[in-house]
Structure formats: C-alpha cells, structure tokens
Amino acid sequence: MYTIGQISNMFHLPVSTLRYYDKEGLFPDMERSAGIRRFGEKEIEKLRVIECLKKAGMEIKNIKVFMEWCSQGSSTYAQRLALFLQQKENVENEIRRMEKVLDMIRFKCWYYEQAIQDGNEDRLQELIPEHLPEEIRELYEHAHQD
Amino acid sequence: MYTIGQISNMFHLPVSTLRYYDKEGLFPDMERSAGIRRFGEKEIEKLRVIECLKKAGMEIKNIKVFMEWCSQGSSTYAQRLALFLQQKENVENEIRRMEKVLDMIRFKCWYYEQAIQDGNEDRLQELIPEHLPEEIRELYEHAHQD
C-alpha cells in the first residue's frame, strides 16, 4: 500500500491531481486509514487505465463510468467494449480531420515559399487550381473544400 | 460591406463570437460607421483564414500575431512561413500520438471481445505478450510502451 505522495512520484502526477481524480470518483473503493488515502494494486492499475483513456481524449466523467463498470464485474464487458468501439470511431474521425488540416497547412507552406521567391503575392492571388502542379493542386483542394 | 448579423449568417458563427474575435484583435483595421462594425472583403478573407487556423489547432493569440503580420505586407513572408512550418510539426506530432492511442484502443477492443467470449478475464489477466497473435502483440506493445 502506498501514500498519495509515493503514487505522485511513481506516476509523475501532482498530488493535487490525484486528489482531484479521487474527488471525481475515479477510485470508487479506495481504502483510508485515519483519513489518509491508501493506494493499492487496484488503484495503481486504475491509474494506468486512466492515463490510457486520457490520452485517448476521453472525458473524466466517462472514465468514471468505465471505472464503475469495472467494479461491477463480467456483466459489463459488453458496455466496456461498446465504449471502446465508440472511442475508436472518435479517434479515427479526429485523425482524418487532422490529415485534412495537414494538407491545408502544407498548402500554406508552399504558398509562402512561392511568395518569398516572387517577393509578392500577385501571381498567387490569381491562382487557378487547374494550373497548379498536381501535388499542390491536391493540397489546395483538400484545403478549400467544405 | 456587411453588418455583423450578415457575416454571422454567412459563416454560421454566432454574433457574440464575431465580437469576441474583434475584441481579441483579429480584425486589426475594421471600419465602423456610427459605432457599427462594417465587415468588408478584407475581413471576410481574414475569417476564412481564421477558420483554417482554428481547425489546425492554433491559439487565438497566434492567429492574432499572424493577422498582424498579414497587414505588414511582404516583409513578413518568412515569419508566416515559419509559423506554418511549426504548425505542421505540431499537427504531425499530434497525428502520430493519436495513431498510438488508436492501437491502444484497438487492443482494448480485442481484450473485451475475448473477455465476452471467455465470460471472464482470467486468461487475459495472465497474458504473456509473446503468446499473443502477432497483430495483437503489436497493438499490445504500442499500448504499453512509454
């Protein structure tokens, strides 16, 4: 069993953050002795899961729900799977969005490289997509859709 | 020239958001007539850029800096390029991070599919990575590194 300070060192998380997670209900059945939190293996495993889910962009509330399901045993496997399938969708969509953003940024990089070469934006401002080199035209189209 | 309400309709942005952007300095030289904002082509083009930069995850402060550079003409092309190159790095790193998160989530999906089949986590809890099917082992390793 560990104190909050020891866990803070192990996970490189501020003590205040651990207390905050506890307050938000992320450690449903943590023990205490004389009011002092005692972190056991169960809490350590939960913290590992919390780190995962946070990286995946999941909100604290939903992490809490997940933790509750975990302490309810095998009857909640299907719900837990559904939660991860949903999260998978979310992250995949986010990655697709980011790829489009990246093309937009690549186009802007090309644009300013040209502007630097030309010394002005005159030529660039009357760009006709059809006249662009193919790989730039693709960026341009990704950048200007929707 | 357009009023704030017209622009709000064009861009599907609340009036309050447009006023907020203005307050944050995103329209450096917007005209007014009798106190009322007049949005011109310049402001419309800026809004298009703002939408791009926001999607790219750029903070309002940095968008403001960019807007100021824009109104300073060709002498700032290099700075603008540098800003986009930096942003490109940021987004590329973010995408790489998300890909790792995705593998972690895929591993969790596999995990709960197995748990549902098995009816318990007994077998899963003593997983030895070496015994996993190769494609799952890869996910596992991505999920448990760092």
Added chain:
DNA sequence: ATTTAATCTAAAGCCAGGTTTATGTGCTGA
C-alpha cells in the same frame, strides 16, 4: 516534546474560448 513534513478538506482561482446578461442606442415598419 517539538518541530517539520505530509496529509486532509473546502473553496476559490486559472485558462481558453467563448456565451449570457444587463443596459443602452438607433433605425424601421404598423
């Protein structure tokens, strides 16, 4: 035994990116 360090709680504060509210001005149509 005493001091220092670690822990506790509740409540307030912080940040970004807005949104809402309260209050006021000015045009427009019935």
Added chain:
DNA sequence: TCAGCACATAAACCTGGCTTTAGATTAAAT
C-alpha cells in the same frame, strides 16, 4: 408614436481539468 429589432459595451458566467490557498490533522524525525 411606439413596439420591436439589430446593434453596441462591459462584465459576469460557463466548461473542463486542474492548481492554489487557507486552515486543520497526522506522521515522522530530532
């Protein structure tokens, strides 16, 4: 003329995920 609408400002409020502060206890070290 007057109701209603679009516009204006300043300031308060909101959300999420913490962090900080203030004041009280407990544990550890000397």
